[in-house]
Amino acid sequence: MNNEIVDLHLNDPQVRKTWEDFLTSLGITDFQSQETDAIDFTLGIYEGDKLVATGSAAGNILKYIGVCNKGVDQGSRFNTIVSALISRLFQQQIFHLFVFTKLKYSDSFQHVGFHELAHSDVAALLETGDSSIDDYLKAIPRVDDQTNKRVAGIVMNANPFTRGHRYLVEQAAGENDVVYVFVVNTDASLFTTAERFELVKQGTADLKNVIVVNGGDYMVSYATFPAYFLPTPDQQVDYQTTLDARIFRDRIAPALNIKTRYLGTEPLSRTTGIYNQVLQRELPPQVAVKIVDRKTTDDGTIVTATAVRKAIADDQLDSLAALLPPSTTNFINQHLDSLQFRIKKGMNINGN
Structure with a gap:
């Protein structure tokens, strides 16, 4: 598999270990059940037999997004995995999406169409889709x-x-x-x-x-x-x-x-x-x-x-x-x- 979007079935122990090891290498180490049980689906990108990007969705929230940029243009895999998550959610008739992320990644999400709602020193909340906080208000x-x-x-x-x-x-x-x-x-x-x-x-x-x-x-x-x-x-x-x-x-x-x-x-x-x-x-x-x-x-x-x-x-x-x-x-x-x-x-x- 080379740069294809694939489903990662986290109930498979080997797939789960590969996924956790990859995210751990990127500094994401919390895989408690309160975080992972809510995941509806997880996508991945492989370069050969090596996982190089992943992202998950829980309801209308994107989470566990991680990307290795080694050997590719900065942002290309990020754009691919986020776009794939959005496309899958749209197919499921989920059109209003959120992401909670480290503050340093807020700009990256804004480049793919998200709008920042708020941020703190360490994190940001962004949304995208067919409605917004202005519509709610x-x-x-x-x-x-x-x-x-x-x-x-x-x-x-x-x-x-x-x-x-x-x-x-x-x-x-x-x-x-x-x-x-x-x-x-x-x-x-x-x-x-x-x-x-x-x-x-x-x-x-x-x-x-x-x-x-x-x-x-x-x-x-x-x-x-x-x-x-x-x-x-x-x-x-x-x-x-x-x-x-x-x-x-x-x-x-x-x-x-x-x-x-x-x-x-x-x-x-x-x-x-x-x-x-x-x-x-x-x-x-x-x-x-x-x-x-x-x-x-x-x-x-x-x-x-x-x-x-x-x-x-x-x-x-x-x-x-x-x-x-x-x-x-x-x-x-x-x-x-x-x-x-x-x-x-x-x-x-x-x-x-």
């Missing part, structure tokens, strides 16, 4: 004279929507003319995106200045950020959250006149605690950060979605009334068998 509802309104934003996973989430939204709604609640769009949670979105809408329906919005591809959750090219977990979290914060600060907030981002205090989750710290570092002065103490039950217990998911798993629904608004309680009662089946099938109920 244009579709979000506005109110009359919004540029002269006090506008706030909240981003939540709401897995599921609890009295704690409701309390945070109430605080923002009482202090602003308009509040956007962005629901993270990823189906890596016990409750699907559609379910979480509907529960947030139902749980805030009486708050007339609240607009619930699907976070689309731009309120990025931890589950979708490839971080295999960064060496330590702390660096990975910082890189992920920095990009997320800068997209919100530089693209989303100005378009909607959002001046304040509301956060709940985070005494329990280290990852979310770091996320909050990064938001406080990155958003001001363009976007003020207001931190609201977490809601507690009458006995002082912090209201968390994690406790709700555990109660579902343990079939301890009597404890949920103090944690949930009626709309979420009703949904769980009506769909308990389905939720418990998802857990039995291996859905992770830990995390946020």
Whole structure:
């Protein structure tokens, strides 16, 4: 095989070893299951029997792109492998693509049609395809004279929507003319995106200045950020959250006149605690950060979605009334068998 695009079947141990050895030689060494299990397909280019380029796709995200340029024009193999990935995804009717990459490779992706959304000192997020962040922002509802309104934003996973989430939204709604609640769009949670979105809408329906919005591809959750090219977990979290914060600060907030981002205090989750710290570092002065103490039950217990998911798993629904608004309680009662089946099938109920 000479410079042909071929499929690499990573379930073949020898192919997998060749692939990992090649990427390791380029400085990519993280092949944890949380990164590799999401891969839908992998392509490669061989020079003789030697792998000289590879790239993978997970959903609409390109990842594990590595190229050896020895003996060829700079950029030629990179262009070939990226173009092949894009072509394959287009054939699968996936037309809006993202790549997370080291900052030094941002220009290379821009040369093949990607547009940079944000970057940090070490990494960049880019997109290409038939839609863009501008299209996403244009579709979000506005109110009359919004540029002269006090506008706030909240981003939540709401897995599921609890009295704690409701309390945070109430605080923002009482202090602003308009509040956007962005629901993270990823189906890596016990409750699907559609379910979480509907529960947030139902749980805030009486708050007339609240607009619930699907976070689309731009309120990025931890589950979708490839971080295999960064060496330590702390660096990975910082890189992920920095990009997320800068997209919100530089693209989303100005378009909607959002001046304040509301956060709940985070005494329990280290990852979310770091996320909050990064938001406080990155958003001001363009976007003020207001931190609201977490809601507690009458006995002082912090209201968390994690406790709700555990109660579902343990079939301890009597404890949920103090944690949930009626709309979420009703949904769980009506769909308990389905939720418990998802857990039995291996859905992770830990995390946020």
